[in-house]
Amino acid sequence: MKKWKKGLFSVGIFALGLALAACSSGGNTNETANSSSTTADDATFTYAISGDPSSTNPINTSDRWGLTVTNIIYSPLVIVEGDGTTKNALAESVEPAEDGLSVTVHLKKDVKWSDGEPFTADDVVFTYEQKAKKENGNADQLWVGDQPIKFEKVDDYTVKFVLPQASAAAVNNIATETFIIPKHIFEGVEDFSVNELPENPVGTGPYKLVEYKRGEYLTFEANEHYFGGEPSIKNLTLRIIESADTTKVALQKGEVDAAFVLPSDVADLDEKTITTYPYSENRVGYLGLNTKSEALQDVKVRQAVLFALNKDELNQAAYLEKEYYEQPYSFLPPNNPFATEDVEKYDTNIEKSKELLKEANVSDLKLNLAFSSSDPAQTIQATLIQQQLQKAGITVTLEGGDGTAIFAELDKDGSTKYNLFLGGYIMGNDPDLYGALFETEGSANYFQTENKATDELFNKAAVELDEAKRKELYNELQQAIADDARIYPIVDNKKILAVNNRIGNVEDAGLIPIYTFEDVSKLTIK
Amino acid sequence: MARYIAKRVLQAIPLLLVISFIVFSLIHLAPYDVIDSVTTPNMSPDRVEALREKYGLNEPFFVQYATWLTNIFKGDFGYSLVSQRSIAGELAVRIPNTMKLIIPAYLTALILAITLGLIAAANKGKFFDKLIDGIASLGIAIPTFWFAMILIYFLGYRLNLFPIIGMNTVGKAGDFNDFLAHFIMPYLTLTVAFFPELTRYIRSSALQQVAEDYVTVQRAFHATKWQIFRRHISRNVLIPVVTQLGLALPMLVTGAIITETIFGWPGVGPYLTSATRSLDYPVIMAIMLLSATLVILGNLLSDVLYSVVDPRIRKGGKE
Numbered sequence: 054m055k056k057w058k059k060g061l062f063s064v065g066i067f068a069l070g071l072a073l074a075a076c077s078s079g080g081n082t083n084e085t086a087n088s089s090s091t092t093a094d095d096a097t098f099t100y101a102i103s104g105d106p107s108s109t110n111p112i113n114t115s116d117r118w119g120l121t122v123t124n125i126i127y128s129p130l131v132i133v134e135g136d137g138t139t140k141n142a143l144a145e146s147v148e149p150a151e152d153g154l155s156v157t158v159h160l161k162k163d164v165k166w167s168d169g170e171p172f173t174a175d176d177v178v179f180t181y182e183q184k185a186k187k188e189n190g191n192a193d194q195l196w197v198g199d200q201p202i203k204f205e206k207v208d209d210y211t212v213k214f215v216l217p218q219a220s221a222a223a224v225n226n227i228a229t230e231t232f233i234i235p236k237h238i239f240e241g242v243e244d245f246s247v248n249e250l251p252e253n254p255v256g257t258g259p260y261k262l263v264e265y266k267r268g269e270y271l272t273f274e275a276n277e278h279y280f281g282g283e284p285s286i287k288n289l290t291l292r293i294i295e296s297a298d299t300t301k302v303a304l305q306k307g308e309v310d311a312a313f314v315l316p317s318d319v320a321d322l323d324e325k326t327i328t329t330y331p332y333s334e335n336r337v338g339y340l341g342l343n344t345k346s347e348a349l350q351d352v353k354v355r356q357a358v359l360f361a362l363n364k365d366e367l368n369q370a371a372y373l374e375k376e377y378y379e380q381p382y383s384f385l386p387p388n389n390p391f392a393t394e395d396v397e398k399y400d401t402n403i404e405k406s407k408e409l410l411k412e413a414n415v416s417d418l419k420l421n422l423a424f425s426s427s428d429p430a431q432t433i434q435a436t437l438i439q440q441q442l443q444k445a446g447i448t449v450t451l452e453g454g455d456g457t458a459i460f461a462e463l464d465k466d467g468s469t470k471y472n473l474f475l476g477g478y479i480m481g482n483d484p485d486l487y488g489a490l491f492e493t494e495g496s497a498n499y500f501q502t503e504n505k506a507t508d509e510l511f512n513k514a515a516v517e518l519d520e521a522k523r524k525e526l527y528n529e530l531q532q533a534i535a536d537d538a539r540i541y542p543i544v545d546n547k548k549i550l551a552v553n554n555r556i557g558n559v560e561d562a563g564l565i566p567i568y569t570f571e572d573v574s575k576l577t578i579k
Numbered sequence: 580m581a582r583y584i585a586k587r588v589l590q591a592i593p594l595l596l597v598i599s600f601i602v603f604s605l606i607h608l609a610p611y612d613v614i615d616s617v618t619t620p621n622m623s624p625d626r627v628e629a630l631r632e633k634y635g636l637n638e639p640f641f642v643q644y645a646t647w648l649t650n651i652f653k654g655d656f657g658y659s660l661v662s663q664r665s666i667a668g669e670l671a672v673r674i675p676n677t678m679k680l681i682i683p684a685y686l687t688a689l690i691l692a693i694t695l696g697l698i699a700a701a702n703k704g705k706f707f708d709k710l711i712d713g714i715a716s717l718g719i720a721i722p723t724f725w726f727a728m729i730l731i732y733f734l735g736y737r738l739n740l741f742p743i744i745g746m747n748t749v750g751k752a753g754d755f756n757d758f759l760a761h762f763i764m765p766y767l768t769l770t771v772a773f774f775p776e777l778t779r780y781i782r783s784s785a786l787q788q789v790a791e792d793y794v795t796v797q798r799a800f801h802a803t804k805w806q807i808f809r810r811h812i813s814r815n816v817l818i819p820v821v822t823q824l825g826l827a828l829p830m831l832v833t834g835a836i837i838t839e840t841i842f843g844w845p846g847v848g849p850y851l852t853s854a855t856r857s858l859d860y861p862v863i864m865a866i867m868l869l870s871a872t873l874v875i876l877g878n879l880l881s882d883v884l885y886s887v888v889d890p891r892i893r894k895g896g897k898e
Contacts, residue, residue: 107857
């Protein structure tokens with residue numbers, strides 16, 4: 054009793070001390086309250102990002118925030134929407150040749166750079182030539198086979214891309230994610246492999262960069278020459294906040310206008326001031342099976358594992374509400390135009406799982422499961438998988454660790470350290486890009502699968518120019534990979550963007566994978 | 580005196596080398612390297628190999644270590660592998676930001692601790708001692724990140740007194756009032772993080788003094804407790820405080836990692852945490868080495884100061 058009183062008393066004193074400390078600074082709080090409210094001024098949209106962009110050089114950037122910044126300052130020829138359809142940006146039209154050996158792009162005519170100079174075919178050719186150089190670090194998509202694509206200026210507003218051999222994936226790969234940079238500014242740059250170019254960026258995007266304070270913020274100002282029309286919000290700030298908790302409070306308080314939140318945070322946000330927009334990033338979160346590991350070499354054993362799982366349960370637990378996820382069944386995300394559900398879905402069937410194990414002559418199966426212990430969704434799913442497999446008599450030991458370290462291990466040739474692993478990928482739109490994961494020689498073949506039949510299908514589909522036939526091939530491929538039981542696609546989890554209600558037109562600005570806003574200029578302040 | 584200092588400095592050099600070696604080997608032992616963080620699935624193996632060569636990651640261990648160490652002697656901490664920026668340049672911006680936060684917080688904590696510690700010692704076993712002990716226990720038990728979030732929630736959000744992110748409002752760099760508003764919450768967090776242990780330390784040093792013979796003598800001369808504490812104990816307690824000051828040196832770089840990350844303060848904290856996440860090991864190594872060096876220098880400094888304050892130690896050094 055006495056101890057309890059003492060404790061309470063110290064808490065009281067402690068709180069009093071705090072209050073005093075807070076008051077003692079009262080002299081300038083009035084002013085600061087004013088100054089902090091000015092951050093939410095009528096001319097500025099503040100978006101919280103979780104770290105510095107790794108690279109702000111449009112030629113080689115490939116990280117989320119680097120691409121976000123690039124997309125604000127520069128524009129590509131064509132934008133790919135979440136559902137795989139394309140929309141012209143700097144391009145007026147894109148015409149693939151019938152033989153599949155070239156693509157002609159006509160450019161919009163009255164586009165100006167943010168410094169007022171006209172935009173022409175020279176800029177496009179200059180940009181692509183820099184990007185196609187292997188040493189600059191982002192050339193892979195501009196090479197077909199072992200040869201680079203060639204770029205020709207036809208006239209001031211027409212560029213022809215000449216492919217060394219027919220490629221169905223090329224049209225998509227050429228047009229997207231290459232942000233055109235002005236030749237007249239960057240002509241003198243010798244090395245484009247750096248992460249930050251020394252020149253002041255001049256672009257055709259909706260905003261111009263004003264200031265970049267590392268670790269703090271990037272500020273932008275509307276580009277009056279923007280070809281999509283001058284943005285209605287004059288200033289844009291990307292504020293760097295590492296801590297997710299702080300971001301949440303800053304959002305609630307109005308210090309920032311928009312940020313990503315987790316499904317579990319949504320209930321805490323006040324609906325009157327904040328609206329959440331869940332959207333798909335076409336990510337596939339999956340359980341991978343290491344086909345090289347001794348216990349899982351028999352396809353029947355792998356199928357037995359998959360039949361014991363319950364996808365619904367895994368997703369309900371990790372993402373709470375149906376509106377925050379979709380369930381994929383093949384290795385392609387559900388929004389992908391080539392995705393099919395006509396594959397073995399492995400609906401939960403414990404009996405079948407046990408039967409398969411018996412057929413394979415396996416009893417008392419013991420597996421380990423690697424997952425990133427700093428990822429809350431994976432942690433929940435890993436423990437559930439352990440329970441679910443237990444029902445089929447499969448014992449799972451959990452091996453939580455650092456995600457990067459786990460995948461570095463899986464990347465080693467012939468690694469058998471982990472039987473099962475949780476991972477995820479965002480590979481883009483053309484299904485050919487997924488070959489990196491599923492081809493025997495693929496650079497991200499963590500499943501360690503050697504399967505000639507699926508390799509063959511990938512090769513055939515990559516060069517098939519007839520859309521319907523190509524689709525047929527990919528259907529076959531998705532079925533084959535599902536039957537092979539090397540990947541159990543669990544979820545296409547959505548990103549949830551929380552935005553202060555004073556910001557309007559969020560849906561018109563287009564929520565797309567990686568860049569968040571397709572065209573940030575469409576946002577308005579109410 | 581000079582001989583004593585020289586001897587200590589000479590002793591520190593091999594220690595620093597050993598530490599640099601340990602830091603380098605530990606990072607080298609990690610099951611992955613920075614290449615894993617810059618490669619993407621659609622990068623060809625040739626390109627990955629080229630990157631390895633470019634960063635010297637295919638050289639033998641000792642060659643890599645020697646290159647790294649020689650560069651450090653030239654004041655070159657190398658470049659961040661992720662951002663390509665000079666680490667020394669980046670630290671030159673960030674360390675002052677960290678110091679702006681740490682120094683006031685540490686000094687406040689120290690003053691608070693000296694006052695509370697002496698009061699507690701003077702009232703040993705009585706109410707005030709128990710109270711101060713209670714506060715200190717609570718302070719030690721409270722995790723920094725939790726306390727920071729409580730401040731953010733109440734002072735920043737509910738009462739809306741202070742802005743919660745960064746060191747300045749965008750576009751107001753250099754505005755002192757604006758800085759102060761951003762400064763108060765992280766400052767309070769750190770003060771609360773620093774003072775409890777210092778208080779305990781000072782209380783126990785003061786109690787040691789109380790047990791000394793000279794106090795008994797003073798008591799025999801009917802000196803009041805107030806006089807004894809004011810004239811003698813408070814002065815003698817300053818000697819251990821000097822030790823603490825030296826030991827606090829490494830905090831100038833790494834003392835506020837959690838607090839800075841939570842408040843988005845552009846100091847060393849967020850730099851180190853993001854480097855750790857992206858396996859940017861030259862950055863991690865530079866900060867670890869810097870911090871370890873400061874530990875050694877801090878020890879050295881506190882010993883030297885100690886010998887200045889207490890001549891008996893100096894004499895001990897000569898024998």
